[in-house]
Amino acid sequence: xxxxxxxxxxxxxxxxxxxxxxxxxxxxxxxxxxxxxxxxxxxxxxxxxxxxxxxxxxxxxxxxxxxxxxxxxxxxxxxxxxxxxxxxxxxxxxxxxxxxxxxxxxxxxxxxxxxxxxxxxxxxxxxxxxxxxxxxxxxxxxxxxxxxxxxxxxxxxxxxxxxxxxxxxxxxxxxxxxxxxxxxxxxxxxxxxxxxxxxxxxxxxxxxxxxxxxxxxxxxxxxxxxxxxxxxxxxxxxxxxxxxxxxxxxxxxxxxxxxxxxxxxxxxxxxxxxxxxxxxxxxxxxxxxxxxxxxxxxxxxxxxxxxxxxxxxxxxxxxxxxxxxx
Ligand SMILES: [Zn+2]
Numbered sequence: 001x002x003x004x005x006x007x008x009x010x011x012x013x014x015x016x017x018x019x020x021x022x023x024x025x026x027x028x029x030x031x032x033x034x035x036x037x038x039x040x041x042x043x044x045x046x047x048x049x050x051x052x053x054x055x056x057x058x059x060x061x062x063x064x065x066x067x068x069x070x071x072x073x074x075x076x077x078x079x080x081x082x083x084x085x086x087x088x089x090x091x092x093x094x095x096x097x098x099x100x101x102x103x104x105x106x107x108x109x110x111x112x113x114x115x116x117x118x119x120x121x122x123x124x125x126x127x128x129x130x131x132x133x134x135x136x137x138x139x140x141x142x143x144x145x146x147x148x149x150x151x152x153x154x155x156x157x158x159x160x161x162x163x164x165x166x167x168x169x170x171x172x173x174x175x176x177x178x179x180x181x182x183x184x185x186x187x188x189x190x191x192x193x194x195x196x197x198x199x200x201x202x203x204x205x206x207x208x209x210x211x212x213x214x215x216x217x218x219x220x221x222x223x224x225x226x227x228x229x230x231x232x233x234x235x236x237x238x239x240x241x242x243x244x245x246x247x248x249x250x251x252x253x254x255x256x257x258x259x260x261x262x263x264x265x266x267x268x269x270x271x272x273x274x275x276x277x278x279x280x281x282x283x284x285x286x287x288x289x290x291x292x293x294x295x296x297x298x299x300x301x302x303x304x305x306x307x308x309x310x311x312x313x314x315x316x317x318x319x320x321x322x323x324x325x326x
Contacts, residue, residue: 004018035057035062055104060233062103070094070096072193072197073093074203075089076090076124081215088214090104094197095249098251099251100203100205120182122183122184122197123183124198125146125199127200128179129146129147132146137169137175145164149162151198153186153196153298154187158181194301195301210225256304256320256321262310263307263310263311266310266311267279276289287299289323294309304324304325309323
């Protein structure tokens with residue numbers, strides 16, 4: 001294998017012949033750019049190789065992620081359930097419709113801190129809550145306050161929820177305060193990813209989606225997952241082909257419609273220099289239509305105009321759809 005690595009410009013035909021001669025395997029040119037890393041252990045030359053780990057990512061999946069997904073990756077591990085015990089680790093992105101987009105189907109994902117040192121890291125709040133509860137902080141009120149804090153789009157609302165928690169249980173507050181809010185509170189997320197995800201449901205969905213393959217042997221499991229992914233991509237491609245140019249994914253459309261309903265409760269006033277003052281249900285925020293920002297930060301974090309923004313956009317004579325993030 002090292003001899004191939006040392007000759008990255010080896011012509012394809014020569015490579016195919018050498019692979020065939022060495023391993024009696026027919027190499028194909030499909031999905032060029034795909035990545036497969038296999039690690040085996042062989043403590044002594046006379047014993048057969050023993051599987052250690054494997055990483056697979058198809059070029060088409062990587063291209064699709066770069067071209068059509070949000071810059072967000074969920075990573076999680078689950079156990080294989082069959083005779084051969086092991087862990088199955090998955091990286092799942094989010095497509096333009098906020099649906100799951102599997103990125104690397106099996107493998108040991110390198111430490112994200114090493115690969116993406118500048119990337120924002122988020123903690124799954126469902127896991128955070130499970131640990132919080134296991135630490136003895138139980139009850140519906142504490143659960144609601146934790147989720148309210150995590151779901152707050154501004155740091156003001158986050159601190160308000162945390163102060164409420166302090167009044168209910170100081171140990172619960174102290175436990176949560178030890179966790180850096182930039183990893184689990186929407187109010188602290190950067191606005192580049194245009195995603196307000198606070199949980200890792202997509203990866204867990206994927207893990208249960210492939211449940212029946214997790215009890216198979218490694219090769220059968222890989223083949224089963226590959227086929228299932230292939231069928232999913234075909235279905236998605238047909239769905240997209242049937243859509244009109246420029247139309248939105250149904251999940252994004254539903255979110256926008258919900259915000260449009262909320263805009264009917266907003267009262268908008270032009271405050272000069274492209275800024276609008278919007279009052280809604282007792283709250284007052286500033287919206288900059290051209291700056292695509294709202295004081296509630298929901299538009300900034302999600303990329304979907306919030307009800308305040310829609311109120312200002314309509315006042316401005318615009319169409320909310322034109323103000324969705326690309
Ligand atoms: Zn807003």
